[in-house]
Amino acid sequence: MSAPDFSAVSLVFLTAGNIDVPGAPVLNLALLYDGQTGAVSGEALVTQAIAPPDGRLLVRSVSGEVHGLGIGGATRVMSLRGEYIYTLPAPAIGSISEKFEANFVMNQQWVGHGSFQYGGKTIQNVPIKPRG
DSSP states (O other): OOOOOOTTEEEEEEEEEOTTSTTOOEEEEEEEEETTTOEEEEEEEEEOSSSTTTTEEEEEEEEEEEEEEEETTEEEEEEEEEEEEEEOOTTSOOEEEEEEEEEEEEOTTSOEEEEEEETTEEEEEEEEEEOO
16 A cells, blocks of 8 residues: 655645735735645634734635636636634624635745635735745
8 A cells, every 4th residue: 555645735824915004904824735636725814903803813714726827927826715703792792604715816936916805805906925
């Protein structure tokens, strides 16, 4: 019995958003990427310098696809989807399920631009690049 081939699976850490703009939402992604199938899954964290509880949003499970392109410098397009539980602020009681979506066009080094949506907010045309 041969061992499974994990060489096509890699960890990808990305940051998207206008990080130089005070108060702008920033998306951090921690993803497992399967280069053979294009499948991607992991976690998303949106942070923003605003009053709690809206300053930090964790989406525990995101998944999607990465497809190849051959248009200029853009060699990849990535789409992600997920859901998270949002606890309503007082005086409301309870929680609701919200959707998260993201779409990015990138080069082979994971640098590019795109948009993400969460909680009725859409953040458009932001840069994305590897974290670190």
